[in-house]
Amino acid sequence: MLCCQAALHLRQTVLGLRLGLPPGLRSYSSDAEQTHNVAILGGGITGLASAYYLTKELPNVRVTIYEASDRIGGWLSSKRVPVKDGTVLFEAGPRTLRPNGNGVLSAKLLQELDLAKDAIFAQNTSPAARNRYVYYPDHLVRMPHPSVGIADNLWSLFTEPVFSGTPWGIVSEFFKPQRDPSVQDESVGDFFSRRIGRNAVDRLLSGVLHGIYAGDAWQLSAKSLFPVQWRDEAETGGIMAGVVKMQADGRRVTKHEGDFLLEAKKFRWDPLLKATLKDNTAFTLKDGLQGLVDGLARHLFAKGNVEFKTSSPVSSVKLTRAGIEVTAQGSEQSKSYRHAISALSPSHLNQVAKDPSSDSNVASLVPIIPSVTVMTVNLYYRTPDLHLPGFGYLIPQATPFESNPERALGVVFDSAYSPSPRDLDLANWQITDTQLLQQAREKGQLINVNDFAWYNMPDRPNAQDDVKERGTKLTVMLGGHWWNEWPSFPDEQQGLALAKSVLQRHLNITEEPEAYQVNVQEDCIPQYTVGHEDRLKKAHNKIWNEYKGRLRVAGNWMSGVGVNDCLRSAWDVVRSIRDGRDGTGLEQVGTTSAAWGGSEGGGARYDVVDGDVYIEEDIKSTATRSIACGPWYMYVARESVMALVQARLRHVEFEEQRAAAGTMETSHPANPCTATISSPLQRTRTVPSIDDFKAVR
Numbered sequence: 001m002l003c004c005q006a007a008l009h010l011r012q013t014v015l016g017l018r019l020g021l022p023p024g025l026r027s028y029s030s031d032a033e034q035t036h037n038v039a040i041l042g043g044g045i046t047g048l049a050s051a052y053y054l055t056k057e058l059p060n061v062r063v064t065i066y067e068a069s070d071r072i073g074g075w076l077s078s079k080r081v082p083v084k085d086g087t088v089l090f091e092a093g094p095r096t097l098r099p100n101g102n103g104v105l106s107a108k109l110l111q112e113l114d115l116a117k118d119a120i121f122a123q124n125t126s127p128a129a130r131n132r133y134v135y136y137p138d139h140l141v142r143m144p145h146p147s148v149g150i151a152d153n154l155w156s157l158f159t160e161p162v163f164s165g166t167p168w169g170i171v172s173e174f175f176k177p178q179r180d181p182s183v184q185d186e187s188v189g190d191f192f193s194r195r196i197g198r199n200a201v202d203r204l205l206s207g208v209l210h211g212i213y214a215g216d217a218w219q220l221s222a223k224s225l226f227p228v229q230w231r232d233e234a235e236t237g238g239i240m241a242g243v244v245k246m247q248a249d250g251r252r253v254t255k256h257e258g259d260f261l262l263e264a265k266k267f268r269w270d271p272l273l274k275a276t277l278k279d280n281t282a283f284t285l286k287d288g289l290q291g292l293v294d295g296l297a298r299h300l301f302a303k304g305n306v307e308f309k310t311s312s313p314v315s316s317v318k319l320t321r322a323g324i325e326v327t328a329q330g331s332e333q334s335k336s337y338r339h340a341i342s343a344l345s346p347s348h349l350n351q352v353a354k355d356p357s358s359d360s361n362v363a364s365l366v367p368i369i370p371s372v373t374v375m376t377v378n379l380y381y382r383t384p385d386l387h388l389p390g391f392g393y394l395i396p397q398a399t400p401f402e403s404n405p406e407r408a409l410g411v412v413f414d415s416a417y418s419p420s421p422r423d424l425d426l427a428n429w430q431i432t433d434t435q436l437l438q439q440a441r442e443k444g445q446l447i448n449v450n451d452f453a454w455y456n457m458p459d460r461p462n463a464q465d466d467v468k469e470r471g472t473k474l475t476v477m478l479g480g481h482w483w484n485e486w487p488s489f490p491d492e493q494q495g496l497a498l499a500k501s502v503l504q505r506h507l508n509i510t511e512e513p514e515a516y517q518v519n520v521q522e523d524c525i526p527q528y529t530v531g532h533e534d535r536l537k538k539a540h541n542k543i544w545n546e547y548k549g550r551l552r553v554a555g556n557w558m559s560g561v562g563v564n565d566c567l568r569s570a571w572d573v574v575r576s577i578r579d580g581r582d583g584t585g586l587e588q589v590g591t592t593s594a595a596w597g598g599s600e601g602g603g604a605r606y607d608v609v610d611g612d613v614y615i616e617e618d619i620k621s622t623a624t625r626s627i628a629c630g631p632w633y634m635y636v637a638r639e640s641v642m643a644l645v646q647a648r649l650r651h652v653e654f655e656e657q658r659a660a661a662g663t664m665e666t667s668h669p670a671n672p673c674t675a676t677i678s679s680p681l682q683r684t685r686t687v688p689s690i691d692d693f694k695a696v697r
């Protein structure tokens with residue numbers, strides 16, 4: 001073990017020397033007083049992002065990343081495999097990132113880590129963005145899209161069994177009764193079948209949930225997955241009424257979200273990257289999303305104040321007087337830190353949080369949050385265009401067994417995200433003068449070349465596959481909730497056979513793949529099942545009681561299962577440590593998803609109902625002033641800025657009144673949403689100053 005550590009240290013030093021870093025950056029700061037040492041448990045994307053944000057926000061931080069396996073990056077794993085005329089790239093896990101919402105963080109990383117030059121951007125006009133299919137009951141059905149035209153969309157809506165009952169269900173939703181207020185949560189299936197109709201769930205929505213959670217619509221929580229619709233039913237009478245209200249009043253944002261957006265707005269975007277991201281639906285990297293992991297790791301190595309301990313599973317984390325003590329398996333000594341950030345799954349965290357020396361049967365730190373196993377089978381065929389142009393297709397729960405005996409969840413057409421040699425050939429471009437093109441892009445005028453955009457032009461545009469002639473690249477997704485009770489999972493050959501059988505039945509593909517890769521990702525997607533929010537609140541209380549703010553949690557089990565959500569939870573945790581706020585990483589639970597009462601609700605949130613504060617691009621024509629807020633452009637009407645300031649003032653006033661009254665429902669870390677604590681108030685939130693808002697004007 002010691003030998004490994006020495007080797008690691010040596011590797012880091014050599015890497016530092018190779019990168020030509022000044023000596024000061026190669027070693028830890030010697031000033032112990034100034035440093036803030038933090039342990040990160042888990043070297044997946046959440047752990048790496050936490051380390052990244054820590055080093056960015058706390059210059060004197062020292063970080064140690066503990067990772068059980070011998071590689072970092074977790075589920076993000078891209079491999080290049082040989083084929084007859086070159087190599088193709090296979091992704092075992094996530095393959096693309098969206099730049100909107102929390103995705104502003106991944107878009108920022110492109111700039112901060114100098115990864116934009118390696119990126120491939122798929123445009124809104126690309127087949128990947130326009131064409132999505134659902135397989136029901138025995139054929140592919142294209143989902144409605146404006147590019148198809150009204151007549152074709154209507155024809156499909158009224159003739160395809162997949163839509164049966166749904167258009168009427170949406171119209172009549174206005175007249176459906178509200179739920180009983182005593183209902184605290186229900187499944188997505190129950191919620192939407194009550195509001196819109198059962199077919200909408202079984203034939204459509206369950207497919208979408210397969211594509212994100214690989215989960216069961218009848219188990220997943222409506223309150224956690226559809227917080228806006230859940231709230232709208234309670235507040236405005238229904239989902240559609242909520243949509244109408246939002247159109248009229250503008251989008252409401254919680255304080256937490258508002259702060260995030262304000263922060264995003266401060267970012268100084270490289271104009272060329274911004275122009276390239278414009279009208280972009282998703283992006284990836286030439287070496288796959290593994291490139292993001294490598295970019296983060298490179299950056300952290302170069303920083304010199306981050307230590308990677310791979311093959312070092314953590315065995316315990318204990319609260320001590322001085323901070324928090326972390327022990328790794330195989331290491332005799334435990335190390336003390338001021339904070340620890342757990343980027344482990346809840347079950348792993350429970351294992352390490354148990355005190356091995358105590359016999360007491362303490363209830364686990366985090367209540368059980370189930371997860372599913374997904375098998376991804378990547379296949380590459382010599383023949384091109386073996387599928388329709390598009391993103392791929394999802395298979396809903398109602399698809400009859402005889403149409404899907406393999407119980408596949410969906411198929412991704414990876415070729416759609418991967419430019420072909422034809423796309424790279426300048427002769428096929430709409431504009432061939434690359435200088436003109438770059439000038440236009442710098443002005444944000446034109447970024448679209450054959451449905452892809454590249455930042456690195458006029459250099460040779462990036463592609464993932466290095467082949468002379470393009471073939472067809474696909475990924476079959478299997479498992480998820482269908483495998484929940486299975487005692488064991490199919491092996492590699494069985495997985496391959498299942499995938500080939502799906503493709504033969506659905507796409508008529510009979511040829512043998514030239515290359516394939518079977519990946520089993522055990523327990524990779526946490527399931528936010530009914531009651532999820534309550535479980536998170538319990539976890540928050542327990543973690544706070546046991547670790548008093550020394551241990552924070554981040555990851556995909558709290559507020560979103562995607563890569564962008566992992567980045568966001570890492571960002572949130574680091575910000576709260578940086579600002580000296582108490583917390584666990586779960587203190588926001590319920591503030592974004594529970595029913596909003598504006599200033600009458602939990603007091604922990606505010607909304608801006610007087611004006612359309614955040615207006616997204618689709619209605620930008622109504623905005624009197626535009627503020628570029630990340631790549632997706634955020635437009636703020638001038639009056640709205642005033643509304644924001646006024647709302648903020650009202651909120652502050654409101655809090656003062658509550659304080660004077662002596663009680664307050666609070667986001668105090670010991671109880672995020674439910675407790676009423678008495679004065680003196682313990683404010684744990686950072687309230688942005690009015691100047692922050694004035695600065696917007």
Ligand SMILES: C=Cc1c2[nH]c(c1C)Cc1[nH]c(c(CCC(=O)O)c1C)Cc1[nH]c(c(C)c1CCC(=O)O)Cc1[nH]c(c(C)c1C=C)C2
Pocket residue numbers: 092093094095096097098210211212213214374376392393394409410411412477478561562563
């Ligand atoms: C690899 C399996 C995954 C499945 N879901 C996720 C992964 C990584 C997580 C996920 N997938 C999507 C989202 C929504 C946000 C977004 O980035 O778009 C999340 C959180 C959407 C999505 N689903 C599929 C793809 C290719 C994408 C785009 C993002 C990505 O690359 O992951 C296809 C797909 N994913 C899963 C299934 C069963 C499936 C079927 C076609 C499970």
